[in-house]
Each structure stands twice: as structure tokens, then as C-alpha cells.
Amino acid sequence: MLKKYSVRCLVVTLLSFAPTRVVDSFGIIPALKSSPLSSSLFASSVAKADDKKVGLVNFADVPNEITEKNPLHVIIAGAGVGGLALANSLVKNPKMKVTLLEKTDQFKRFGGPIQLASNALEVIKTMDSTIYDEIMKVFTYTGDKENGIKDGIRDEWYAKFDLASPAESRNMAYGGVIERPDLQQIYLDALPDGVVKNGAGVVGYVRNKNGAGVEVQMDSGESVQGDVLIGADGIWSSVRASMRDEPKRGEGSGVSYSGYTVFAGELDYASHDNGQVGYKVYIGPNQYFVITDIGNDRYQWYAFLAKPAGSAALEEYPDGKVPYLGETFTGWSKDIHHILDATKENEVDQRDLYDRPPSVRKTWTDGSVALLGDAVHAMMPNLGQGGCQAIEDAFVIVNELEKCKTRNQLSGAMSKYRGRRLIRSAAVQGLSRFASDIIIRGFDTPAKIEKNENGSIKFGNFNYAGVVTRLLQPILPIFFTVQFNFLFDGWKNEFAVDTKATIGFIVFGGIILLLSAGSLEIGLVIGPLIEGLFGAEGLLLGGGEGVLGTEGVQNVIDAISSGIF
């Protein structure tokens, strides 16, 4: 399963490099120019859907030009991270009117902490410096601390991530953590009254085939008309289902169970390394455990286990989840048991993880309707980028919409948004899935030559996975550097994508995946590929020598290709 899905994921991700078509909106909505009438109705009409049959909607006419008097009405479905970031930026523009439709009846303080990496922070700062300042007041930096992977059994560092240098060299803020409810509240407090409509679950939409506009239908039977619809309604998106004429969930929806379930705990905790370590990923056979400092002496942990779909709902833990996990991680680091022992049952949550392969062949946009965030590129949480990528989507949508002077440019603007976001989001999405596959199914306790008490030599965990895990040890810090450079460089999502960095990111991730999966003859593949990546052009490392230097890289290649297998 690992090989098949992940290789498919890699192929799909690579396919996203195919040139994207940017549609000229002038060719798409020609009728609009001939229907310049009043827009007041159009901008705020809420009608009963029962009055009309889908496809026979009476659209109000609007002037083609976007002005303060006839502002662009942008409807956003879903007030999650991406929808809120988008709404906040758009409402500041006097030529925009925003309606944010949220399914839930009221906002609750719900959900644990979310990591905002330096790329997302830079986007937030650029979109709205006041919001950024508010976030900073309740933010806990982790990017300036020690972070990385630990051998879960031997309890020693395996590889560290250097998150600080890539941020410092670009004069960007360190990444860190914020409680989701705090982030949500900051965005909600900044929105003018009347923008957010709670209890407004979107079920679908109809586009005006004869001109501008879209009608959004809600589960209440009401509908609302506007110029633009952004589907920011999460992984089970109704807007996506309507756009692609496919189900929201299940077969045909494109959303698939990742193969993993996650238990998460959040608690007050006195950690021995508080202030020194940000987050630690404990690896070992078939599972992994993460401990993160989330500030104010609070910690979060995650336990990722490979289990069949439905385990979160169906599986019972008669003695409780904490004792179950204690047993599951028997023999692992005392840090894991220490934090589990400190966790109360009501501080633990479990959810199955779903994601989707990159939407390369399927549409992201339909005229002036577009998908954002998890609705189009739901990803595994391993890189902590799902929310960050939703925020980047919002940034690009604002950017493209603000360039439009007339309504008949909207369709083209949405296509440009897709063009600017496709490669980057697909790369992050693909690598997030690779990371889970590698860590859970590929990684093991690293092979190690140890001494017994009597002084004799013992070969610790010298199986395939253990040896590969050990061989990857010097490569991973380079991969992390490549990954963070890619993420931190590209936050503007300009058209001129840093193709070299992206290819490096994907190919390097692919090599690691293939090694971990044991899919290919190691010596045949790894030597030429790594040589290519680190060779004369210094593709990944931006010049001559790179982190390891030619000799160091050669040693890695030699070690890997030396026929150990």
C-alpha cells in the first residue's frame, strides 16, 4: 500500500509541473458588457431557493465596472483559517463587499494549537499588520528552539531541523504555535458586524451562464447572489462537490483515508526541556509520537498509529485511551510515558486522518468560483502546513481580485490564482503524505553497533528499515534545509516559481520515500540522483559546496551505494 499510494502521489505531484492554462476572462463572459444595470440587488439579495429551479435562477444585472458604488460581492463559504484570513483582507477594500457563510451556529473555543510557520507569518503580516501584531501577543515561538527527530526507543537525537537559520537569513519571523480559538477570535474581532452569517451551511451553487454572478444555495433553502464564490469549506467541501459534480464524502469524492489515526492530548505540563526544545518527533517501528511546547507551560502531544479507517469511531478503549497508548508505546522513551501519565482522559482526542492527492487534473475553479485550503488540497499534518497553505491561498486570491477592474476579468483572475498556487500546494501536499508514510512505515529504530555489558559488540536493529533509517540520518538535515528554503522562499507565490527548489524538494523527498519503502535498487537510484542534486550546479544548496560539501556528499553516496543491501 505504501509503495503504491506514495509513488502515485509522487507521480501526481510531479505532473503538477505541467504548464497551466490561464484563461482570458474577456473570452469567457462576453455577455456581461451588454448588461450594465443596477447592482444593489445583486450585491445583497437573499432569496428563497424554492422559488426557482436550479439552473433557472434570475440573476440581477450588474455593471461591468467594479467601483465603490458597485463593489464586488465576494461570498466565502467556510470561516476556517483560510476563509477568515481572506475575509479580513478583502473587507478593507472599499470596492469589495464580503459575506462569510459559516455552517456552524456559533463559534466555539474548539480545536488545539496550530503551528504557523515563517511563510504563513510573512503572509499574515503582509495581508494585515494589525492582525499580525495581535497574533504575536499570544504566540509561542518554537522556530528559535531545538526541534527535530528523536530515536523513540534509545531516546537520543536522530536529526535536528534548523528552522531558525532559514528564517533569519530572510529576515522572517520564527515559526511557532497559537491556539486555534485565539487565532479565530483575532480574525473575528477584526471583521465588521454583518459579514459573518452563522448557521449558513452551503449546499451548492449555480453560475450565471449568461453573464456575471453566482447564486449560492444554503441548507436552509435560502440563497445569496454575488460576483465571486470562494469554497473555503474544508475537506468535505460542498462547493467542491458542486463544482465537480461529485459526492462530498466517500467513493468518488477524491478524499481518502490516509491509513493513519491520531490521538492528541493537550495539558499543563512541566517538561524538563522547557524553553530549550520546541518540538520532538519520536520515531520507531510502525508508529510515532510528537511532543510540542505550546507556551504558557502547556504542551501538546500526538500519537500517530497505522490503523484501518473508522478506528476513531469504532474502537473501544475499556481502560481509557491513555493506558492504551501507554501500552502501545511500551519500551519507548520515558518522556513519552511521563507526558502520558500526566494526561487526563478528558484531555485526549482521537481522529482518523483523511487527505487527498494533489488536484492536478481536477478543476480548482469554475468561472468566478474557486476552492481554497483543505477544500482543494487537504494534506496530512506532518509538515504543519495545511493551515499555512490555506492562508497562502487567501493571499493570492486577494492579490488577483484586487487587480480586477471589471467583472469580466474575474474568471481569468481565478485561473491565475490556480496557476500561482498549484505547484507549490501540490508539492507540500505530496510531501506531507510522504512524510507520514516514511515516518510510520519506512522508519525504524536506526541500526547501531553497540557494546554489551560484557564489552562484546552487538548489532542493534540491523534489519532493512533500521539500516535505511541510519543511512538517512546525514541526509535528512539537508532535506529539511531544502524543505524550509522552499517553504520560506515561495510565500509570495509569484508566477515565476522557483522550479529548481521545487524539483529539488520533490525529488529529494521521493528518494527518501523510495529508500524507506525499499522500492528500488538502492545503488542504482540513489547515486546518480543525489549526485545530480548536489552536483556541479549545486542545485539544492544554491552553489558550489553546500552543507556537506562535495566530499561529504560523496561519502553519503558511497555509503548508500556500497552494497550493504
Ligand SMILES: Cc1cc2nc3c(=O)[nH]c(=O)nc-3n(C[C@H](O)[C@H](O)[C@H](O)COP(=O)(O)OP(=O)(O)OC[C@H]3O[C@@H](n4cnc5c(N)ncnc54)[C@H](O)[C@@H]3O)c2cc1C
Ligand atoms: C491533527 C492535525 C493537526 C494539524 N496541525 C496543523 C498545524 O500545526 N499547522 C497547519 O498549518 N495546519 C495544521 N493542520 C491542518 C489544518 O488544520 C487545515 O489544513 C486547515 O484548518 C485548513 O483550513 P481551511 O480554512 O481550508 O478549512 P477549515 O479550517 O477546515 O475550515 C472550514 C470551515 O468551513 C466550515 N464549513 C464546512 N462545511 C461548510 C459548508 N457546507 N458551508 C459553510 N461552512 C462550512 C467549517 O465549519 C469550518 O469553519 C492540522 C490538521 C490536523 C488534522
